[in-house]
Amino acid sequence: xxxxxxxxxxxxxxxxxxxxxxxxxxxxxxxxxxxxxxxxxxxxxxxxxxxxxxxxxxxxxxxxxxxxxxxxxxxxxxxxxxxxxxxxxxxxxxxxxxxxxxxxxxxxxxxxxxxxxxxxxxxxxxxxxxxxxxxxxxxxxxxxxxxxxxxxxxxxxxxxxxxxxxxxxxxxxxxxxxxxxxxxxxxxxxxxxxxxxxxxxxxxxxxxxxxxxxxxxxxxxxxxxxxxxxxxxxxxxxxxxxxxxxxxxxxxxxxxxxxxxxxxxxxxxxxxxxxxxxxxxxxxxx
Amino acid sequence: xxxxxxxxxxxxxxxxxxxxxxxxxxxxxxxxxxxxxxxxxxxxxxxxxxxxxxxxxxxxxxxxxxxxxxxxxxxxxxxxxxxxxxxxxxxxxxxxxxxxxxxxxxxxxxxxxxxxxxxxxxxxxxxxxxxxxxxxxxxxxxxxxxxxxxxxxxxxxxxxxxxxxxxxxxxxxxxxxxxxxxxxxxxxxxxxxxxxxxxxxxxxxxxxxxxxxxxxxxxxxxxxxxxxxxxxxxxxxxxxxxxxxxxxxxxxxxxxxxxxxxxxxxxxxxxxxxxxxxxxxxxxxx
Numbered sequence: 289x290x291x292x293x294x295x296x297x298x299x300x301x302x303x304x305x306x307x308x309x310x311x312x313x314x315x316x317x318x319x320x321x322x323x324x325x326x327x328x329x330x331x332x333x334x335x336x337x338x339x340x341x342x343x344x345x346x347x348x349x350x351x352x353x354x355x356x357x358x359x360x361x362x363x364x365x366x367x368x369x370x371x372x373x374x375x376x377x378x379x380x381x382x383x384x385x386x387x388x389x390x391x392x393x394x395x396x397x398x399x400x401x402x403x404x405x406x407x408x409x410x411x412x413x414x415x416x417x418x419x420x421x422x423x424x425x426x427x428x429x430x431x432x433x434x435x436x437x438x439x440x441x442x443x444x445x446x447x448x449x450x451x452x453x454x455x456x457x458x459x460x461x462x463x464x465x466x467x468x469x470x471x472x473x474x475x476x477x478x479x480x481x482x483x484x485x486x487x488x489x490x491x492x493x494x495x496x497x498x499x500x501x502x503x504x505x506x507x508x509x510x511x512x513x514x515x516x517x518x519x520x521x522x523x524x525x526x527x528x529x530x531x532x533x534x535x536x537x538x539x540x541x542x543x544x545x546x547x548x549x550x551x552x553x554x555x556x557x558x559x560x561x562x563x564x565x566x567x568x569x570x571x572x573x574x
Numbered sequence: 575x576x577x578x579x580x581x582x583x584x585x586x587x588x589x590x591x592x593x594x595x596x597x598x599x600x601x602x603x604x605x606x607x608x609x610x611x612x613x614x615x616x617x618x619x620x621x622x623x624x625x626x627x628x629x630x631x632x633x634x635x636x637x638x639x640x641x642x643x644x645x646x647x648x649x650x651x652x653x654x655x656x657x658x659x660x661x662x663x664x665x666x667x668x669x670x671x672x673x674x675x676x677x678x679x680x681x682x683x684x685x686x687x688x689x690x691x692x693x694x695x696x697x698x699x700x701x702x703x704x705x706x707x708x709x710x711x712x713x714x715x716x717x718x719x720x721x722x723x724x725x726x727x728x729x730x731x732x733x734x735x736x737x738x739x740x741x742x743x744x745x746x747x748x749x750x751x752x753x754x755x756x757x758x759x760x761x762x763x764x765x766x767x768x769x770x771x772x773x774x775x776x777x778x779x780x781x782x783x784x785x786x787x788x789x790x791x792x793x794x795x796x797x798x799x800x801x802x803x804x805x806x807x808x809x810x811x812x813x814x815x816x817x818x819x820x821x822x823x824x825x826x827x828x829x830x831x832x833x834x835x836x837x838x839x840x841x842x843x844x845x846x847x848x849x850x851x852x853x854x855x856x857x858x859x860x
Contacts, residue, residue, distance in 0.1 A: 299623055303837055306621035335592035337585055337840040338633055339624050340640040347624055354626040528814065528831075545814075547848040551589055554623040555841015562833040 289388045290314055292564050293379055295367050296395035296507070298324040299550045300541025302351050303557025304393045304564075305360050311565050316387060318365045318379070323351055325437060325506065326397065327550070336550050347550070368418045370394070370514040372534055382418045382443075391567055393560045394514070394524060394532075394539040396507045398548065404434070406480030407503060408512070414486025414500045417508050419443035422500075428452040429499040432489045434477060436460065440504035447502060455489070455496050510543050520545075530560035531567075538563055575674045576600055578850050579665055581653050582681035582793070584610040585836045586827025588637050589843025590679045590850075591646050597851050602673060604651045604665070609637055611723060611792065612683065613836070622836050633836070654704045656680075656800040658820055668704045668729075677850045680800070680810060680818075680825040681843060682793045684834065690720070692766030693789060694798070700772025700786045703794050705729035708786075714738040715785040718775045720763060722746065726790035733788060741775065741782050796829050806831075816846035817853075824849055 292308055294301045297319025305317040322328070330344030339347060355362065365381040370392060379387045407415055416422040423446060432455040433444045441464050448454050454470040456463070457477060465472065478490045480501055489496045511519045518525040518533040523545035530538045540556035542548045578594055580587045583605025591603040608614070616630030625633060641648065651667040656678060665673045693701055702708040709732060718741040719730045727750050734740050740756040742749070743763060751758065764776045766787055775782045797805045804811040804819040809831035816824045826842035828834045 303621070303623045306623060307835075307837075310621045334644065335589070335596045335844065336624065337589045337592060337640070337836075337843070338622065338628075338636045340636070340643045342624075350624045350626070354623070357626045358620065526814070528812070547845060549593075549841075549844050549848070550623075551593075551840045551844035553841070554837045555835075555839070555844070557623070558621065558835050558837035558841070559833060562835070 289376065289390065290316055291389070291568055292316075292391045292393060292561075293318060293377070293387055293389040294393045294395060295319075295370070295379070295513075296397060296541070296543075297362050298395055298397050298541055298553060299327060299351070300395035300553035300557035300560075301393070302355060303554040304395065304540060304561040305557075306354065306358060307558050307561035308564065309358050309360050311561070313565065313568070316363050316389070317355075317360060318363050318367055318381070318387075320439070321362050321364055322439075323348055323362070324397075325439065327351070330550075333550060336554075366418075367513065368421055370537070372514075372516065372537070375536070377536065382420050384420060391536045391538065391564045393530075393557070393564060394510060394537065394543060395541040395553070395557060396510055396513065396543045398522075398542040399505065399507055399509060403509070404477050404480055404503070406482075407501075408509070410480055410482060410486050410501070411512060413484065414482060414498075415480065416500060416502050417505070417512075419446050419502060419504065422502075423447050423450050426451050426500050430497065431455070431500045431502060432457055432477075432496055432498045433502045433504065434459065435463070436505040438463065439506075441466075443502075443504050455498065457489075507543075510539070529563040529566075530556055531563060536567060575662065575676065576602055577675070577854055578602075578677045578679060578847075579604060579663070579673055579675040580679045580681060581605075581656070581665070581799075582683060582827070582829075583648050584681055584683050584827055584839060585613060585637070586681035586839035586843035586846075587679070588641065589840040590681065590826060590847040591843075592640065592644060593844050593847035594850065595644050595646050597847070599851065599854070602649050602675070603641075603646060604649050604653055604667070604673075606725070607648050607650055608725075609634055609648070610683075611725070613637070619836060622840075652704075653799065654707055656823070658800075658802065658823070661822070663822065668706050670706060677822045677824065677853055679816075679843070679846045679850060680796060680823065680829060681827040681839070682796055682799065682829045684808075684828045685791065685793055685795060689795070690763050690766055690789070692768075693787075694795070696766055696768060696772050696787070697798060699770065700768060700784075701766065702786060702788050703791070703798075705732050705788060705790065708788075709733050709736050712737050712786050716783065717741070717786045717788060718743055718763075718782055718784045719788045719790065720745065720775075721749070722789075722791040724749065725792075727752075729788075729790050741784065743775075793829075796825070815849040815852075816842055817849060822853060
């Protein structure tokens with residue numbers, strides 16, 4: 289049982305982790321060892337106090353160094369669900385692991401890729417975000433794999449091995465080739481259609497009959513990730529101390545709303561970590 | 575008439591200024607060219623994302639460089655009052671200047687020095703924060719000058735020239751000598767006493783009969799600075815977008831409450847500046 293699990297390794301997540309570490313908490317930082325693709329892609333950041341006209345890649349490298357200096361590892365896991373138990377949380381990850389924690393800080397960012405129309409409606413009815421969780425359901429079947437980053441190609445490959453036929457839909461430059469039985473379609477899908485379950489993925493010039501659609505992307509909407517979490521126009525509803533409507537669950541960074549700025553993310557991660565410390569101290573007393 | 579005036583040049587003020595500049599706003603940053611004594615005094619900051627184990631002085635120097643890179647001057651003025659006019663604000667400074675602005679971002683920090691008992695009660699009745707504003711009222715009289723930093727010694731000297739007798743009470747190391755008619759007392763005052771007006775400054779071993787007490791310090795409580803501003807336990811009450819109960823007036827950093835952290839200050843300054851931009855855009859439309 290951890291004191292805290294930080295979900296996401298963007299600026300907010302790193303900020304929260306630094307403060308939890310400085311306060312001697314037992315925590316996990318779940319994310320990517322490269323931290324954040326979004327940060328790395330920023331061309332030049334003019335308004336982050338202390339780092340003059342830094343490039344996204346320089347900023348990302350500085351954060352990686354800082355985590356190393358502070359001896360904070362990044363656990364390379366993508367969270368597929370957060371479940372509130374009795375006074376604690378259970379977090380399931382793509383690799384099938386489960387982690388237990390007294391508190392959670394969500395720093396999942398905003399979806400860089402807008403959901404495809406139909407995506408949210410068909411979650412659990414043919415739309416999946418997790419290859420290793422749901423892949424076996426599509427053994428020998430026909431699926432579409434919409435992939436938003438080369439980072440997720442290994443998941444696409446995993447699905448390729450399982451499925452009978454794969455339509456591979458990469459939404460980034462220079463995608464890999466999966467193999468013979470995968471048809472690569474370099475085009476944005478327009479919508480997902482179906483009845484009780486997904487039936488087809490529609491493009492402007494064709495319709496693909498599929499049994500399922502895998503959406504492989506950096507972040508999933510917080511409401512999908514955490515049942516019962518209050519959101520407002522897709523953002524987690526938070527108070528000034530970054531608490532949410534779920535006791536012990538805090539949120540920080542872009543997932544709490546605009547402005548989508550590194551300084552805001554850093555500040556909110558810091559505040560969320562302090563609130564976690566207060567919360568744990570209160571829980572100990574109670 | 576400026577688009578915005580940022581009051582205070584700590585981390586929150588600098589953050590707000592960087593974002594206002596990036597958004598092409600016409601603004602003033604009022605504070606000290608050295609930015610913040612409090613930042614410079616920090617020994618080592620472990621949890622500011624992007625700057626690994628930076629010392630306070632290194633951080634301060636980085637902010638100074640960044641303002642220079644972004645061509646943002648710091649106007650060396652201490653604000654003594656903020657007055658809401660009809661849809662704009664008037665700011666008076668110690669040097670007797672008045673500035674007009676559509677919006678204000680307060681980043682005045684927290685009082686590093688706790689108010690002396692009696693201080694707040696006797697404001698305007700013998701207690702003053704501003705040598706150049708009120709000094710002339712004490713020509714030839716006996717005053718105590720409580721000085722919290724060598725930065726304010728020039729104000730103490732100004733008062734020394736005007737007053738008949740000065741008790742100089744420096745609360746820092748290695749204070750200067752003002753001159754013969756100043757008695758230096760290196761001790762913390764216990765309280766200010768009087769009736770309708772200030773009558774004496776009390777120490778543990780003596781009582782000084784005075785006509786007035788000047789408190790020369792970095793920051794004054796926001797409620798004293800801005801009439802009608804809602805505060806809560808000494809902190810400005812703000813919403814998530816850093817707006818206050820006064821339309822067009824925003825606040826950021828330590829003055830809005832704990833945690834007193836650089837990352838939080840940077841984040842709130844950024845958010846406040848974005849809210850100012852939204853506010854100005856809305857005002858233009860209306």
